Amino acid sequence: MKLTLWTYEGPPHVGAMRVATGMKGLHYVLHAPQGDTYADLLFTMIERRDHRPPVTYTTFQARDLGADTATLFKTACEEAVARFRPEALIVGASCTAELIQDDPAGLAESMALGIPVIPLELPSYQRKEAFGTDETFLQIVRHLARPMERTAEVTANLIGPTALGFRHRDDITEVTRLLADMGIGVNVVAPMGARPSDIGRLGAAHFNVLMYPEHAESAARWLEREFKQPWTKTVPIGVGATRDFLAEVASLTAKSALTDESRLRLPWWTRSVDSTYLTGKRVFVFGDGTHVAAAARIARDEMGFEVAGLGCYNREMARPIRALARDYGVEALITDDYLEVEAAIAALQPELILGTQMERHIGKRLGIPCAVISAPVHVQDFPARYSPQMGWEGANVIFDTWVHPLVMGLEEHLLHMFRDDFEFHDEAGASHHGGPHKPRAERAEAAPAAADEGGSMPPEAASVMAEGAQIVWLSDAENELKKIPFFVRGKARRNTEKYAEGKGVTAISVETLYEAKAHYAR
């Protein structure tokens, strides 16, 4: 058993739902107890879908347990086929149904439903959501894809995008456009938007673009083996990665990688002088493996940040992320425990966090700006506007998204200059951080309130501070610390304490503060 509050990933059957909901003409019969329909609202609310997910739940209750649940399952299959007339059916069990002895695969296959029935084996007590998407898509492809002649023109399949995917909708548009610029058409996009009949003609493409390894790498490997379709290894998030991607596509197709970069603005934006202040900003990167790898490269090579730490929550990507971390000279954090992530961030005191919805909240608690780069995300990260992460427009979107939470150059300069001003004092915060403006008079109360916030943290996360508890801050040093802008104060406090500890100093004075500052000067 493992005590948890927040989970980065849902159970594997939610992954299967993401595939089913992304597709059309496919129905999922899920052997599950009453209540598992909660997952519907992820799609209808967070992604704002205007249809119910194509999922029929058997909704067994306590009184059904026994021989009855198998009948319930069969009836659910018959009714779903009669009502929704899908081209194909996927069937499986949720965690509870996995424990009772019904066999959805066997039951459905014995029913002669007249359409392909694809059974799913999703081990709920070992694996998670991303495994569910990957495995479900693999099984659909295995059951439905047929060998066929290649299209006359060079075409590609885009594989991996699903329902509830972070920016999948707009990434499809952007990658389609990148390929179109090279004169390459799209054969099938799947699972998102595909029908079972479309899966049947995956084999007509010349190669596969694996957009999200988490969700379709198994299918890409199967298609390579069975249909001799090569697949792209580079995920085109960031300028460099997009160029590499285009070069990779060129090598697969003998097309020219020279494409139209006229709408790409990130390189100039990061070279303009207002971005000078971004130099060496320390960032912590966390999320799913694919987005973390892409973000780390952009952060270092395209934004001029220093990657202070990185990691991912999906163990499937642990190996590449560990290798990547070695390249960056940092330790990879592979964990699905948000308390460990919080502790790592608290210890590193980065100036920017790139992460998931969870890191956004950790950032809020620790007073560190954060931008979202990966699922899980909440409703605001399924925006109405066009917001890809991939390709040229994706790079533009990423520049804006990452820089907004930071205090930009001019603003940072002003905050330094006018830090004792009534409007620009250090506790007022940046104008775009939201929350009420705190007038100067509240300063005295603001400090204990902040301490309370720290107090609500679990002891593990707060332990970084607790260990240094023998070190005291003299009041003049404490006052001097308050003059440092709020967004670097945490780092200054930590650095000073670390310096003091190293020197065996137990009382921090103003001198200690400035000695530490000189020591850590970059």
Added chain:
Amino acid sequence: MTMLLKERGCTDTPILKERGQREVFCGLTGIIWLHRKMQDAFFLVVGSRTCAHLLQSAAGVMIFAEPRFGTAILEEKDLAGLADAQDELDREVSRLLSRRPDIRQLFLVGSCPSEVIKLDLHRAAERMSAIHAPHVRVLNFSGSGIETTFTQGEDACLAAMVPALTTTADRELLIVGALPDVVEDQALALLSAMGIDQVRCLPARRASAMPAVGANTVFALVQPFLGDTQAALIRRGARHIPAPFPFGAEGTTLWLKAIADEFGVPPSVFEAVTAAPRARAEKAVATVAETLKGKSVFFFPDSQLEIPLARFLTRECGMTAIEVGTPFLHRDLMEPELALLAEGPVLSEGQDVDLQLTRARAARADLTVCGLGLANPLEAEGLTTKWAIELVFTPVHFYEQAGDLAALFARPIRRRDLLAPMAPAMEAAE
């Protein structure tokens, strides 16, 4: 309640009972508001990743505020041998309690997986109570989908607490059901103004303030979904005061009246205490009801609040009910409500969601009350919806909230009216 006996309303209406796919939450969801109410309680679900994911989805941003609930996720190794599972649970609980010393009550909450593998949480609770006494008391209840629907989780929790309450011979009034603090305070103030001061609440805000119960206890329910709790209290010798539920000006008045009669409050005192807030509530409701008058409403089953709310909307806001669905219909508790609800609507218990959707599409009610999984899809079909879960989280009981309650239903209709004429208005402006 002579006034109620005259009315038959829906008392004899046959109930459409359905079984099939249910688009409802399980009882675990109740934890989300219960833990806010019981300030020193922790709710530990013993379940799967699905259970944790459900709580996360239902709790929204609350999950980031170090709430006092969590899930002990069963892993492959826990399924192999049951003895190990009990040891694992002990270890997780000890870790939890050492990390959260402020916790005085711990609830082990059963889930579908823990019940299917027959993990004995009752025994676990007894064992842990012995280990962690007297500082922490450990109780257990089921919030599983195979046993409970949504608000029934609160019923299961409160019913589990009843046998553990101390015994008293005092004549006390017990108000049963978790209310937002602000609403609870209003109720207590009204009762106190009538001279009824021996009042306790279940659940209490803290473990140390839990009520006692005995043969002289009388109790009133503020929520309709508390059938098991009612039975448990009756087993302890307490007596139930039947009443409609305190929604709207009328519901609140009738609820208070039933208690006033029980305690022999003179009619003049009752009138003096209730006249002003009742008038205030009626006025607030009347303003909002302009939007609702003459409109039809269709309830999908969700919380068991549907029948009392349909009563409020039809009698005080001038709406017509087409279908009122409820996950469970406790005849006993619902009798006063059914008597007030005018004949006409289909009353349904349970659900076969696809059949019910067919009825809702045919009815095309002006307002469809349903869960979040159905709301957007129905809006996309041109129906106006009110998502039901908000009715459980928002303060809606008693006089001062009557206007807010009506407004929850009026707002989607006002919004539809505001958005629809947008294009013609733009043309007119040119």
